[in-house]
Amino acid sequence: MTAPFLHINGIRKTYGNVVATDHVELAIAEGEFMTFLGPSGSGKSTTLYILAGFQDPTAGDIRLRGQSILQTPSHKRNIGMVFQRYTLFPHLSVGENVAFPLRVRRMGQDEVAAKVKRALSLVRLDGFEDRMPAKMSGGQQQRVALARALVYDPPVLLMDEPLSALDKKLREEIQFEIRRIHQETGVTILYVTHDQEEALRLSDRIAIFNQGKIEQVGTGPELYANPATHFVADFIGDSTFLAGQLAGVSGNRAGLRFADGTLVADVPLHGSGHAGQAAELMLRPERIELAPEPGAAGASLPVTVEDMTFLGNNTTVAARTSWGDALSVRLNFGHPLSGRIARGDSLYIRWSPEAAHAFVRG
Amino acid sequence: MLSAIAARRRGSGLGFAMPAILLLLAFFVVPVAALLTRSVTEPEPGLQNYVTLLGNSTYARIFFNTFFVSAVVTLITVLIAFPVAWALAIMPRRWAGVIFAIILLSMWTNLLARTYAWMVLLQQTGLINRSLMALGLIDAPLQLTNNLVGVTIGMVYIMLPFMILPLMGVIKKIDPAILQAAALCGATKAQALWRVLVPLAAPGIASGALMVFVMSLGYYVTPSLLGGTANMMLAELIAQQVQSLLNWGMGGAAAFVLLVVTLGLYAVQLRFFEPGEGR
Ligand SMILES: Nc1ncnc2c1ncn2[C@@H]1O[C@H](COP(=O)(O)OP(=O)(O)OP(=O)(O)O)[C@@H](O)[C@H]1O
Ligand SMILES: [Mg+2]
Numbered sequence: 001m002t003a004p005f006l007h008i009n010g011i012r013k014t015y016g017n018v019v020a021t022d023h024v025e026l027a028i029a030e031g032e033f034m035t036f037l038g039p040s041g042s043g044k045s046t047t048l049y050i051l052a053g054f055q056d057p058t059a060g061d062i063r064l065r066g067q068s069i070l071q072t073p074s075h076k077r078n079i080g081m082v083f084q085r086y087t088l089f090p091h092l093s094v095g096e097n098v099a100f101p102l103r104v105r106r107m108g109q110d111e112v113a114a115k116v117k118r119a120l121s122l123v124r125l126d127g128f129e130d131r132m133p134a135k136m137s138g139g140q141q142q143r144v145a146l147a148r149a150l151v152y153d154p155p156v157l158l159m160d161e162p163l164s165a166l167d168k169k170l171r172e173e174i175q176f177e178i179r180r181i182h183q184e185t186g187v188t189i190l191y192v193t194h195d196q197e198e199a200l201r202l203s204d205r206i207a208i209f210n211q212g213k214i215e216q217v218g219t220g221p222e223l224y225a226n227p228a229t230h231f232v233a234d235f236i237g238d239s240t241f242l243a244g245q246l247a248g249v250s251g252n253r254a255g256l257r258f259a260d261g262t263l264v265a266d267v268p269l270h271g272s273g274h275a276g277q278a279a280e281l282m283l284r285p286e287r288i289e290l291a292p293e294p295g296a297a298g299a300s301l302p303v304t305v306e307d308m309t310f311l312g313n314n315t316t317v318a319a320r321t322s323w324g325d326a327l328s329v330r331l332n333f334g335h336p337l338s339g340r341i342a343r344g345d346s347l348y349i350r351w352s353p354e355a356a357h358a359f360v361r362g
Numbered sequence: 363m364l365s366a367i368a369a370r371r372r373g374s375g376l377g378f379a380m381p382a383i384l385l386l387l388a389f390f391v392v393p394v395a396a397l398l399t400r401s402v403t404e405p406e407p408g409l410q411n412y413v414t415l416l417g418n419s420t421y422a423r424i425f426f427n428t429f430f431v432s433a434v435v436t437l438i439t440v441l442i443a444f445p446v447a448w449a450l451a452i453m454p455r456r457w458a459g460v461i462f463a464i465i466l467l468s469m470w471t472n473l474l475a476r477t478y479a480w481m482v483l484l485q486q487t488g489l490i491n492r493s494l495m496a497l498g499l500i501d502a503p504l505q506l507t508n509n510l511v512g513v514t515i516g517m518v519y520i521m522l523p524f525m526i527l528p529l530m531g532v533i534k535k536i537d538p539a540i541l542q543a544a545a546l547c548g549a550t551k552a553q554a555l556w557r558v559l560v561p562l563a564a565p566g567i568a569s570g571a572l573m574v575f576v577m578s579l580g581y582y583v584t585p586s587l588l589g590g591t592a593n594m595m596l597a598e599l600i601a602q603q604v605q606s607l608l609n610w611g612m613g614g615a616a617a618f619v620l621l622v623v624t625l626g627l628y629a630v631q632l633r634f635f636e637p638g639e640g641r
């Protein structure tokens with residue numbers, strides 16, 4: 001087996017008794033766009049900073065093309081980075097900012113000029129060489145920062161929430177640019193965000209961080225269709241969780257019994273458990289159907305309608321199970337039931353078997 | 363204060379500035395005018411005081427001493443204050459607070475007391491000479507008082523806070539992420555210092571250096587106590603002319619030259635480092 005291009009190998013970092021990251025393990029392929037997605041304080045930046053050399057890990061190793069880089073100081077790692085805050089050198093023009101990495105490498109004047117021109121063209125800022133950073137918008141500054149990070153052709157580009165200070169429209173515009181630049185340059189990108197939409201839009205694969213650990217790694221569709229934990233299911237997409245008990249476990253499939261006695265059979269089970277243990281059923285709202293009568297055995301539950309909200313292309317129905325768990329169902333515009341249901345109606349939710357997942361309660 | 367100056371420069375807010383202007387007239391312009399008048403009228407009308415002052419080699423020596431010592435003091439102060447200010451800016455808040463308090467306390471301690479303390483430390487049998495000899499670094503005590511070396515050491519010590527304070531102001535405002543960015547861009551520590559940190563701190567260095575240089579030009583206590591009579595500086599000359607020789611004309615001329623140089627330097631500073639330009 002050949003060594004992965006970039007191997008984050010069991011990284012642990014503690015600050016006093018705060019565990020910032022714990023056994024972070026990740027193999028990244030050359031040219032891959034890998035995103036770290038997770039809530040605030042989950043250890044995303046810490047992992048990135050260890051890669052950049054700003055922090056030393058308490059344990060673990062980082063290997064690039066099989067070689068550990070931990071002993072290499074930041075300025076010799078040849079890694080590119082775009083930060084969350086604006087970090088252009090305020091006393092230097094845009095051209096000189098982009099030239100900076102080349103100048104400290106003592107590159108010849110002509111080569112510097114040519115590379116700066118190409119880098120600025122890559123981020124669509126041709127001709128901005130003489131502009132001062134303070135005279136540019138936030139989006140433009142981050143593009144210059146991107147040009148500065150790419151001008152020396154680093155093997156790996158780190159981006160720590162580079163768009164979080166920008167408004168939504170600008171953010172989407174630059175996300176598009178980042179995708180294009182990734183395709184044009186083929187650079188390996190490690191991208192940090194806590195915006196799931198951004199992660200899904202940009203990434204080849206996503207690593208879901210929670211409390212310093214990676215919960216799951218996979219492509220967007222994989223994570224959505226097959227979340228490994230409650231946390232992942234909750235973090236990617238909307239989900240409904242219904243509390244019940246395991247009833248009959250065989251391999252990685254199980255049945256769930258709910259408080260009203262209903263049995264939902266043969267659901268994929270994540271985590272190991274035994275009959276009688278508390279568990280929950282996860283359903284995606286767009287995979288749930290509302291109907292006047294129960295569906296196929298074991299993939300249906302009775303609910304009571306509590307409220308309806310018309311949202312243009314769909315009507316969102318808030319309902320409650322007989323034991324009190326809330327859930328929501330979307331009826332597309334024109335659905336036969338929309339406009340025909342009222343508060344207090346007793347209906348059934350139904351789903352196709354592969355849309356449900358069971359998680360053992362930890 | 364700065365905004366008042368700026369407002370006056372724009373020619374607005376004159377009404378609000380009136381009391382300040384009157385105060386300046388009474389306590390600054392009038393005495394300076396009187397001094398200027400005496401310098402061109404005593405002992406007889408004419409510019410002979412200025413001709414003597416700028417032409418005579420004894421006085422030239424005093425001017426040279428003054429500017430040379432001030433320049434060296436300014437330079438050494440910058441070199442010491444920069445790392446100190448940097449350390450204070452990145453140090454945990456609590457420690458920085460303690461050290462800062464020590465610096466302020468030393469500023470508030472009586473100037474004469476501090477200068478006499480240096481005299482004791484620097485003399486032939488003083489702590490510094492004895493330590494150096496004990497360490498075997500020198501065989502005979504160094505001459506550290508009654509010369510410009512002593513003056514320079516004493517003045518650097520007195521001037522340090524005036525350099526550290528403005529430097530801390532600018533360094534604190536520099537985002538550490540900018541230096542991290544410089545490092546990842548491939549800059550060594552030295553390159554990050556010269557290409558990023560120093561340019562960003564330039565407004566603070568300039569205002570601190572101007573302050574120290576100008577204060578040094580007119581400094582009296584330290585040069586007179588640590589410099590001895592052979593190495594006079596401008597302020598001592600003025601004191602000597604006025605107090606001992608009652609030569610108000612010559613003293614006034616020297617004071618006026620000092621004032622012109624100071625205002626000239628201030629104009630240069632305003633020209634290149636507009637207040638509020640430093641980020
Ligand atoms: N210098 C530090 N000293 C002490 N604790 C720290 C330090 N840096 C980070 N931590 C802690 O480590 C944990 C992980 O922080 P990290 O910055 O990696 O989170 P993050 O996932 O990047 O969050 P965010 O989305 O808010 O940027 C947090 O609990 C944080 O408080
Ligand atoms: Mg972070």
